[in-house]
Amino acid sequence: MFEVGSFRASLHGGISRRAFLTGAASAPLAFGLPTASAKEHAKAKSVIVLWLWGAPSHLDTFDPKPNAPADIRGPFGTIQTKTTGLRFTELFPKIAARSDQFALVRSNVNFDGDHLKAGSIGLTGMLEGKDAAAPNFGSVLARHRGAKELPPFVSIGRGNPRDVVGPMRGYGGGNWGRNYDPFLVGCTDTGETDIPALKLLDGLSPAAIDDRKKLLGALDSLNKKADARDFEKWTATEKRAYALLTTPEARKALDLTQEKQSVREAYGQTSFGQSCLLARRLAQAGVPYIQVNWSQYVEAMTPNCDFGWDTHIFNFDLLPDRHGPIFDRVFAALLDDLRERGMLENTLVLAMGEFGRTPRINGQASRDHWPQCYFSMWAGCGIRGGAVIGDSDKTASAPLTEPITPGMVGATILELAGMDSQARAELRVLPETRVIHELF
Amino acid sequence: MNSSETRLTTDGTQKFDPVFVKNDEIVFSVLESAVQTRLMRLKLGEKTATKLHADALTSEFEPTFTADASTYAFVQSKGNLNLKLVIRDAASGKEAVFDPGGGFAGVRRPSFHPKGERVCFGIPAPTGQEIASVGRDGSNRKTLTTGGINNWPAYSPDGKRIAFCSSRDGTLALYMMNADGTNVKRVGKLDGMQLRPCWSPDGSRLAFTWNRDGHYDIFTSKLDGSGLVRVTESGERSDYAAWHPDGRSVVFVGERKGKFDLYKVDVK
Numbered sequence: 001m002f003e004v005g006s007f008r009a010s011l012h013g014g015i016s017r018r019a020f021l022t023g024a025a026s027a028p029l030a031f032g033l034p035t036a037s038a039k040e041h042a043k044a045k046s047v048i049v050l051w052l053w054g055a056p057s058h059l060d061t062f063d064p065k066p067n068a069p070a071d072i073r074g075p076f077g078t079i080q081t082k083t084t085g086l087r088f089t090e091l092f093p094k095i096a097a098r099s100d101q102f103a104l105v106r107s108n109v110n111f112d113g114d115h116l117k118a119g120s121i122g123l124t125g126m127l128e129g130k131d132a133a134a135p136n137f138g139s140v141l142a143r144h145r146g147a148k149e150l151p152p153f154v155s156i157g158r159g160n161p162r163d164v165v166g167p168m169r170g171y172g173g174g175n176w177g178r179n180y181d182p183f184l185v186g187c188t189d190t191g192e193t194d195i196p197a198l199k200l201l202d203g204l205s206p207a208a209i210d211d212r213k214k215l216l217g218a219l220d221s222l223n224k225k226a227d228a229r230d231f232e233k234w235t236a237t238e239k240r241a242y243a244l245l246t247t248p249e250a251r252k253a254l255d256l257t258q259e260k261q262s263v264r265e266a267y268g269q270t271s272f273g274q275s276c277l278l279a280r281r282l283a284q285a286g287v288p289y290i291q292v293n294w295s296q297y298v299e300a301m302t303p304n305c306d307f308g309w310d311t312h313i314f315n316f317d318l319l320p321d322r323h324g325p326i327f328d329r330v331f332a333a334l335l336d337d338l339r340e341r342g343m344l345e346n347t348l349v350l351a352m353g354e355f356g357r358t359p360r361i362n363g364q365a366s367r368d369h370w371p372q373c374y375f376s377m378w379a380g381c382g383i384r385g386g387a388v389i390g391d392s393d394k395t396a397s398a399p400l401t402e403p404i405t406p407g408m409v410g411a412t413i414l415e416l417a418g419m420d421s422q423a424r425a426e427l428r429v430l431p432e433t434r435v436i437h438e439l440f
Numbered sequence: 441m442n443s444s445e446t447r448l449t450t451d452g453t454q455k456f457d458p459v460f461v462k463n464d465e466i467v468f469s470v471l472e473s474a475v476q477t478r479l480m481r482l483k484l485g486e487k488t489a490t491k492l493h494a495d496a497l498t499s500e501f502e503p504t505f506t507a508d509a510s511t512y513a514f515v516q517s518k519g520n521l522n523l524k525l526v527i528r529d530a531a532s533g534k535e536a537v538f539d540p541g542g543g544f545a546g547v548r549r550p551s552f553h554p555k556g557e558r559v560c561f562g563i564p565a566p567t568g569q570e571i572a573s574v575g576r577d578g579s580n581r582k583t584l585t586t587g588g589i590n591n592w593p594a595y596s597p598d599g600k601r602i603a604f605c606s607s608r609d610g611t612l613a614l615y616m617m618n619a620d621g622t623n624v625k626r627v628g629k630l631d632g633m634q635l636r637p638c639w640s641p642d643g644s645r646l647a648f649t650w651n652r653d654g655h656y657d658i659f660t661s662k663l664d665g666s667g668l669v670r671v672t673e674s675g676e677r678s679d680y681a682a683w684h685p686d687g688r689s690v691v692f693v694g695e696r697k698g699k700f701d702l703y704k705v706d707v708k
Contacts, residue, residue: 093654
């Protein structure tokens with residue numbers, strides 16, 4: 001059904017029209033569908049993407065198959081959610097209790113089983129060209145909205161997503177250049193923020209700066225020390241970082257100590273938890289697109305890696321031990337927080353990885369890569385809470401319904417953020433790919 | 441919250457796997473940075489934990505000690521999804537290693553025989569995840585289970601039995617077997633995942649984590665599953681129980697207001 005090769009992007013001098021189609025052409029419902037429903041909800045001031053890097057098992061999370069044989073269903077029980085007939089594994093009780101607040105897609109597909117390639121596809125909607133990289137959805141929106149006082153695209157994490165082999169190309173501006181890269185902010189488990197682009201500034205950090213005057217003094221001092229030619233070498237990202245700390249709104253947003261203690265506690269003392277709180281603050285401050293990376297590395301248990309979801313081994317130990325409880329708490333807290341502030345009306349929340357994991361348990365009592373079927377979770381901006389979009393077969397091996405492609409994910413994000421097909425066409429990004437209208 | 445809960449640490453950092461070394465000392469692992477888990481030692485009554493291996497450069501976790509604390513074992517992250525079992529003499533620092541092989545391979549959740557005869561652990565296999573054991577020199581591997589996901593083995597205080605959890609009958613539940621893998625019996629029949637059994641010092645009861653109603657809480661029961669007692673009830677996660685050698689309390693990791701600390705709670 002999906003001829004991956006036919007969608008290969010040729011990005012020399014632009015992105016090919018064929019690449020834009022990204023699966024849509026093979027979908028019977030791809031064209032001619034009314035998009036008014038999505039346009040009606042095109043009011044996302046901000047988009048928050050929770051990037052579950054490393055790829056969570058769909059069977060052990062939000063698409064369990066309790067009636068499948070043991071070597072497929074795994075060792076976890078299932079629980080009823082707030083949505084009649086919808087069950088999750090027992091690792092996600094808080095999210096189950098909030099299933100009426102988000103839509104679940106169970107028919108996502110990707111076109112590559114390699115993390116780096118699938119990650120790029122998942123975050124750009126397009127396959128990688130040999131010498132080219134497509135822009136991240138956040139970069140597209142950043143270009144559409146334009147730069148203002150706050151960075152238009154912020155990525156929260158220890159660094160841009162990668163694995164032990166190398167970086168993922170779809171993290172940022174791609175062939176559009178570094179001006180469209182995300183503004184990277186780190187966030188520790190205690191909520192201390194860190195801006196890598198400021199490393200040049202002699203250890204300056206948001207926490208170290210308590211007022212504008214002090215900041216400007218520090219920058220003046222740095223100016224005197226530094227060679228002017230060094231400043232000229234700074235990239236736009238570094239210059240934006242430099243400017244950011246002179247913006248009171250941005251510094252306030254980055255300072256989690258200004259948050260109520262009870263709210264900080266709700267997210268929990270984990271890096272992912274405090275990062276999601278930071279994402280909410282950035283959305284509140286007006287940042288259009290925030291991507292929270294679960295981890296920088298995909299690897300789950302590897303020296304110098306930060307516990308990604310790539311559980312080729314000990315999947316059934318890591319999930320109940322660490323990944324499940326953390327994601328359950330944080331996603332629930334984010335939904336609660338946005339709802340209580342009235343922000344779900346104009347904030348789109350999307351949680352997803354780059355693919356799923358093998359339905360059949362592997363020879364290491366765990367699960368490997370599975371791009372043929374996985375899940376995504378959508379909330380806010382009029383998305384129907386409690387909706388289940390698509391269905392997978394009895395072993396969660398393949399969608400029984402129309403596959404939801406990364407291009408469709410991107411088109412939906414951008415449409416909701418105010419980029420209709422014409423606006424996307426002007427930037428030559430996913431103009432003809434259909435929006436996931438079933439979400440509304 | 442159980443009114444007898446006493447908070448032993450206050451930093452809130454993610455913690456795991458506390459075990460008693462002596463009456464007044466706990467060894468546990470802590471997520472020291474985003475990329476490294478470290479073994480820590482805490483004397484009861486003291487506020488500050490110290491590093492067990494100050495020079496460790498890679499993640500170490502899941503410590504287990506012999507009854508006399510002369511030898512201990514732990515898991516060490518050595519490569520990409522590759523975890524080795526290290527067995528160390530406490531006095532000399534001399535190490536033996538059980539290396540399950542290259543590539544994606546490893547052991548988890550070791551438990552030292554109280555007299556130091558063997559170390560058992562969970563290890564992936566084509567048949568599922570099995571409980572296996574090796575001698576204190578890391579050799580002479582024996583597989584004790586067959587089929588299902590088997591994990592969290594714990595030697596009884598007399599070393600004759602092993603409590604563990606298994607999915608052999610469906611979902612993860614408590615089981616018991618002889619130390620040689622024979623005479624497997626299920627302990628009670630509870631709905632909801634059960635994890636991490638540990639023994640009372642007199643060998644008459646088990647403490648374990650039960651995902652009963654959406655929270656991980658600590659419970660105890662007799663060895664046949666009867667006499668179930670709820671130990672924690674905070675509305676947040678309580679996990680990783682370790683029974684105090686005096687038998688009167690359990691130390692565990694409590695997630696309270698989003699922070700992860702060691703707590704001690706009285707048990708009957």
